[in-house]
Amino acid sequence: MILGQCPYCKSNVISKKITAQGKQIKLYTCENSKKEYDETDSYVFTSDSTCRFRIYSNALFRWNKRSISEYEIKKLLKDEQIVVRLHGKKGAGEYFKYAIPHEEYGISILWEEDVQEEL
Template structure:
């Protein structure tokens, strides 16, 4: 399924089902960012890859957000940022932050930016 245009190379970003450590997750990847296992069992980009945009749906698990949804990825690709809901350590408190594309990590949270109240509906 095509979600939008890559923020770096204008290729199509697609969603794929992926299994990591026995759990099903989504991988959002640019069509020009292919990875394979090499001789040393490392997961590396192929020589034909011209882009590195890849985001796993569990990227925000550390902040108690179980999944970065396809809707959130579409909005990120369309608007250049998206508001996500994160949770405190015990899962009781919640807060909202902006997420933007990041060349090195796929996506980054803007910790120093406050989310405006009307955008907290996502």
Template structure:
């Protein structure tokens, strides 16, 4: 499934079902970001890889967000930012933050930016 254009090389970003740490997740990756296992069992980019854009759907798990959805990734690629809902440690409180693409990590949360009218986004 094509979600949009890569923010770095403008190739297609696709959703691929994958396994990370024994859990089934979606991997959102640029078609030019190819990885393989090397001799030491490290998962590295191939020699013909020309891009590094990759994001796993469980990227925000430490903030109690189970999955970064295909819809959220598609919106991020279209608008260059997306608002996500995160939860406190006990899962009782919720808060909203902007997410942008990041060359090194795939995506980053803008912790210092306050989200205005977040309730309207999720109504």
């Protein structure tokens, strides 16, 4: 499924189901971003990979956001930012932050920016 245009190379961003560490997750990736296992069993970009845009659906799990949805990725690609709902340790307290595309990590949270109360 095509979700939008890559913010870096303007190719299509697609959604794939993959298995990572024994769990089914979604990978939102640019069509020009290709990875494979090399001879040392490291997961690396291929020689014909011309883009590095990739977001794993569980990328924000450490802040207790279980998954990033296809809808959120579509909005991120269209608006270049989204508001994400995060939770403190042990699920105590929730807070909202802006997230933007990041060339190396796929997605980045703007910790210093406060979300305007339009929710």
